[in-house]
Amino acid sequence: xxxxxxxxxxxxxxxxxxxxxxxxxxxxxxxxxxxxxxxxxxxxxxxxxxxxxxxxxxxxxxxxxxxxxxxxxxxxxxxxxxxxxxxxxxxxxxxxxxxxxxxxxxxxxxxxxxxxxxxxxxxxxxxxxxxxxxxxxxxxxxxxxxx
Amino acid sequence: xxxxxxxxxxxxxxxxxxxxxxxxxxxxxxxxxxxxxxxxxxxxxxxxxxxxxxxxxxxxxxxxxxxxxxxxxxxxxxxxxxxxxxxxxxxxxxxxxxxxxxxxxxxxxxxxxxxxxxxxxxxxxxxxxxxxxxxxxxxxxxxxxxx
DNA sequence: GTTGAAACACTGCCTCA
DNA sequence: TGAGGCAGTGTTTCAAC
Numbered sequence: 489x490x491x492x493x494x495x496x497x498x499x500x501x502x503x504x505x506x507x508x509x510x511x512x513x514x515x516x517x518x519x520x521x522x523x524x525x526x527x528x529x530x531x532x533x534x535x536x537x538x539x540x541x542x543x544x545x546x547x548x549x550x551x552x553x554x555x556x557x558x559x560x561x562x563x564x565x566x567x568x569x570x571x572x573x574x575x576x577x578x579x580x581x582x583x584x585x586x587x588x589x590x591x592x593x594x595x596x597x598x599x600x601x602x603x604x605x606x607x608x609x610x611x612x613x614x615x616x617x618x619x620x621x622x623x624x625x626x627x628x629x630x631x632x633x634x635x
Numbered sequence: 636x637x638x639x640x641x642x643x644x645x646x647x648x649x650x651x652x653x654x655x656x657x658x659x660x661x662x663x664x665x666x667x668x669x670x671x672x673x674x675x676x677x678x679x680x681x682x683x684x685x686x687x688x689x690x691x692x693x694x695x696x697x698x699x700x701x702x703x704x705x706x707x708x709x710x711x712x713x714x715x716x717x718x719x720x721x722x723x724x725x726x727x728x729x730x731x732x733x734x735x736x737x738x739x740x741x742x743x744x745x746x747x748x749x750x751x752x753x754x755x756x757x758x759x760x761x762x763x764x765x766x767x768x769x770x771x772x773x774x775x776x777x778x779x780x781x782x
Numbered sequence: 783g784t785t786g787a788a789a790c791a792c793t794g795c796c797t798c799a
Numbered sequence: 800t801g802a803g804g805c806a807g808t809g810t811t812t813c814a815a816c
Contacts, residue, residue, distance in 0.1 A: 493698065501693060508655050508689035511811060522783050527812075538697050542655035543781065545688040546648060551640065558733070558742060573778045583780050586705070589773040595705060626736040631720045633730050634690065660790065672803050674791070 493538070496521070500529060501539075505634045508542045553599040555606055556627035560592035561613065562620045567593075575616055581609050592623070640685065643668070647676060648686075652781045655689045700746040702753060703774035707739035708760065709767045714740075722763055728756050739770070 496519050503515050512526045519526065533539040548556075563572055569587050572594050576585045584597040600606045606624070613619050643666050650662050659673045666673065680686040695703075710719055716734050719741050723732045731744040747753045753771070760766045 501691065504691035505693070506688075506690075508691045513811065523811085524783065524813085536697070538694055539691055540694050541692040543653075543690060543692055544648065544651035544655045544686055545690055546652070547684055547687050550683070550685050556733075558735075569776065573776075577778055577780070585778040586703075586772075587775045587777075588705075589775050592772070595772060595774075625733075625739070625742060627742075628734045628736050629716065629720075630734075631724050631732040633724070658790065669804050670790085671792080671805080675802080 497529060497533060497538075500526065501533070504530070504539075504542075548599050552601055555600045555602060556630065557598045557600070557606060558625040558627065559596045559598060559610065559613065560623040560625070561594045561596060562591065562622075563593045564618050564620055567618050571618065575618060576613075579609060579612065581605070592621075644676060644680060644685075647673065648680070651677070651686075651689075695746050699748055702747045702749060703777065704745045704747070704753060705772040705774065706743045706745060706757065706760070707770040707772070708741045708743060709738065709769075710740045711765050711767055714765050718765065722765060723760075726756060726759065728752070739768075 499519050500515060503510055503518060512523045512530070516523045516526045521529075530539070561572070561576070572587060573585050576582050576594065576596050581598050581600050582596055583599050586595045586597075587593065588595055598606070598609055600609060610622055610624060613622055646666050647662060650657055650665060659670045659677070663670045663673045668676075677686065708719070708723070719734060720732050723729050723741065723743050728745050728747050729743055730746050733742045733744075734740065735742055745753070745756055747756060753773075757769055757771060760769055
């Protein structure tokens with residue numbers, strides 16, 4: 489688990505972050521190594537758990553999920569962290585759940601079709617019984633490193 | 636721009652979300668098409684802007700960036716949305732900036748090495764002059780759809 | 783780092799509705 | 800006309816050494 493990472497590894501991660509489908513032969517000249525050496529480094533980054541996977545980036549607004557919102561949730565004092573994540577992640581509109589130290593207890597990222605849909609998801613949380621308060625933060629726009 | 640998406644496209648997106656490096660030959664039997672047809676569909680999803688890119692998923696904790704935190708920022712009334720994003724995204728610790736309708740004005744995702752580093756980033760925001768208040772939400776754990 | 787074999791990506795052409 | 804299948808070529812991956 490002693491993750492020993494050098495500058496070449498960091499450069500490879502940066503290249504893959506910008507384009508996860510970049511080929512080894514494309515990256516090799518950029519880092520000054522042979523194709524096989526690049527593959528071995530990327531394989532190693534996967535093996536030691538620094539690279540956890542690859543994924544596609546999707547413009548959900550074009551798929552009809554036009555609204556993004558964060559919801560701050562507070563739970564009953566008896567609720568465990570696992571129970572918070574379980575109840576939130578069960579809804580298909582929930583994209584991510586972050587448990588928080590302090591107040592609120594969790595920050596949930598939602599993607600919904602429209603305002604009525606948003607209302608419906610918030611109601612579902614409140615009806616769950618364990619949530620004691622919600623605060624909705626509607627996202628106007630997002631910037632993300634790389635992407 | 637009339638993004639007409641059918642069930643096969645949705646399935647391909649789901650497969651690529653779980654593994655963005657999945658090969659066309661691997662996906663072809665799963666959707667019941669030929670390899671070339673799958674490639675043409677994925678190319679089309681990129682062309683019409685539904686697929687915006689591919690990226691690698693990294694475990695930043697193993698890279699020494701052990702702490703994740705959200706910061707809610709309120710800005711002076713005269714600050715434009717672009718100025719908020721510009722000032723936040725200039726810091727390397729900032730991973731994402733979401734501008735918000737209402738209060739606060741922005742929600743910023745940070746990754747820092749330790750608490751001292753977090754303190755330092757928060758101070759940088761406050762010293763910027765345009766931020767009128769901050770609230771820090773320290774992340775204990777995160778769940779993300781797929782990933 | 784180099785090499786060779788197998789898998790894969792890509793393109794043009796043909797078919798079908 | 801638009802989408803899919805097939806087949807040939809070039810590239811990439813992968814596991815030797």
